[in-house]
Amino acid sequence: MPYLIAVGVVVFFIVLLITFWYITVPLVIIALLVWLTPKLVRRIRKRRYFASATFAAHKAEIAALTAEHNEIAQYVAEIRERGSFEIGAAGTGRHAHLATFENTSAHNYKRDRNVASYAAENVHNCSLQVVRNAAGNPIKYVSKYFDIKANEETLADVEALGKSIASLESAVSNLQTRESQIVGMVNPPAFIMKYYAAEFMEQVGVELSPVVVPYPEYRFEYVSAGGNSSQRATVKMDTETIDAMVEYLAGSIKFRKSAAGQRALMTAKLRHFIRSRDEWTCLNCAASVRVEPNLLLEVDHIRPVSRGGLTQVENLQTLCWRCNRAKSNKIVAA
Numbered sequence: 001m002p003y004l005i006a007v008g009v010v011v012f013f014i015v016l017l018i019t020f021w022y023i024t025v026p027l028v029i030i031a032l033l034v035w036l037t038p039k040l041v042r043r044i045r046k047r048r049y050f051a052s053a054t055f056a057a058h059k060a061e062i063a064a065l066t067a068e069h070n071e072i073a074q075y076v077a078e079i080r081e082r083g084s085f086e087i088g089a090a091g092t093g094r095h096a097h098l099a100t101f102e103n104t105s106a107h108n109y110k111r112d113r114n115v116a117s118y119a120a121e122n123v124h125n126c127s128l129q130v131v132r133n134a135a136g137n138p139i140k141y142v143s144k145y146f147d148i149k150a151n152e153e154t155l156a157d158v159e160a161l162g163k164s165i166a167s168l169e170s171a172v173s174n175l176q177t178r179e180s181q182i183v184g185m186v187n188p189p190a191f192i193m194k195y196y197a198a199e200f201m202e203q204v205g206v207e208l209s210p211v212v213v214p215y216p217e218y219r220f221e222y223v224s225a226g227g228n229s230s231q232r233a234t235v236k237m238d239t240e241t242i243d244a245m246v247e248y249l250a251g252s253i254k255f256r257k258s259a260a261g262q263r264a265l266m267t268a269k270l271r272h273f274i275r276s277r278d279e280w281t282c283l284n285c286a287a288s289v290r291v292e293p294n295l296l297l298e299v300d301h302i303r304p305v306s307r308g309g310l311t312q313v314e315n316l317q318t319l320c321w322r323c324n325r326a327k328s329n330k331i332v333a334a
């Protein structure tokens, strides 16, 4: 019955529109014009701006800045490719992809939304109690249930993850600083940045790179037997969490004699210490933030971890991204 009423109302209005076409048609045309004209005017103004001599002059002025931005964008892609962004694995889901799960009951289709995600990566399906405990004590529970063992090898892996995440984070934020600097120097009319920000970057010659940092996430999930309720705790492995994990693992490792006492933990704190010890200057080419305020500085293992180098204050140095990139390209090629 409600359907019939709705259809009746729609038909009535269509008949009304057709009967009084000499009013409705001009109204529609006016509405279209009001809607379209500002857009057209904006497009014309935009084209004029990008074709203007002022814009061309600004673009030429910042060419070196743009080129360096694009090189760092390339470097970001390399970090993404070579870095390590995973660690550990969920015990329960490891072989779940070998089975298919179906809910074959006819009437409770709604419950599917709460089906435990066994096939997903880094998900641990567990009791409600474990979900709650994990939310309260994430570091301990992630290492316990995702098999992140307290040994030197795993510690090195977690530190490598932290290094990748941190260098990607600082490279991405460096790019963003440079992008806003570029916008500031060209100083386009407000409507350009409001409506055509992406096209502006393209016209200036800036290659945009994805700004998302692929933080690994660990999930503890409880789904009731009937599927009617579910709760989850999610742990995002950002720099802060990784540092806490590094400290937690180090606290329960029995180090070999050679490494004990002289090993430092690769955390944000240590990276900051090394940079300030080296006075925010690249130890290879002497580039410094005093001359280049936006210089991207990284902390490097002088003897690489892959060749037995340890995380020790004496084995760490500050390098600018250019020198660090050249060094890691050499190591990858060797």
Ligand SMILES: [Zn+2]
Pocket: 282, 283, 284, 285, 286, 287, 319, 320, 321, 322, 323, 324
């Ligand atoms: Zn350098």
